[in-house]
Amino acid sequence: MSSPKLKSSATSSQPEKIIVRRKKKATVRSVYSEAEREEMFRRFSVQRPEPKGELEHSNPFTLVVAVALSAQATDAGVNKATRALFKVADTPQKMLDLGEEKVRDYIKTIGLYRNKAKNVIALSRMLVDVFGGVVPQTRDELVMLPGVGRKTANVVLSMAFGQATMAVDTHIFRIANRIKLAPGKTPDEVEERLMKVVPKHYLYHAHHWLILHGRYTCKARRAECEHCVIADLCRSPEKSCDIPAPLVELPPQVIGEAVE
Incomplete structure (x- = not known):
């Protein structure tokens, strides 16, 4: 009795197995464990x-304005200028009613104040016309506002809306x-x-x-x-000390009186 013939792989009816290799997600390496x-x-x-952040503000709108004004300026300098401004204009509509020229007068001690005054009025206009006078709570919407970039949006999301x-x-x-x-x-x-x-x-x-x-x-x-409390952990080639400073809680921050 003859032995059964083996089917060649070429004529096999079984489907060919396809191996899919998934790409590993890129991991961020750190010099620290x-x-x-x-x-x-x-x-x-x-x-x-x-x-806490050291910019004085009373609500999400004044925070947006303060952070936008802080570009290329110190927090202490911005606080000095905005204390009087926010007393008379702490909402988008009040800021529009104040007008660009008067906003300029309030913030003229801040660098690039002319362009920043334009942005403050423009972002106030957009908040009123597009967002009903309410500061949006998403990054994509925040960066639509004139003078508001990713950094400003992230500060607002964190400090005003509690997002990490x-x-x-x-x-x-x-x-x-x-x-x-x-x-x-x-x-x-x-x-x-x-x-x-x-x-x-x-x-x-x-x-x-x-x-x-x-x-x-x-x-x-x-x-x-x-x-520095992390002097022993720090991997900076510039560091001058390997002994960490005593780990104690610092006095509470006094917002508005910080020295830059």
């Missing part, structure tokens, strides 16, 4: 349990690169990387911790490493 990043932000949380965002200003951009926490060539690149490397449970306050750390300790001209 997960444990080191956890410890870094734990210390910031002990030092400043409730960090990363507003990359000059301080954060400098620190992220200097200490190699989330190096990047652009603010958007740094923002994306910080959102991935900062421990999730510290993300809400993280941008304020980093801003304040950059403003008062890891300064642009010279990092004051002797006052």
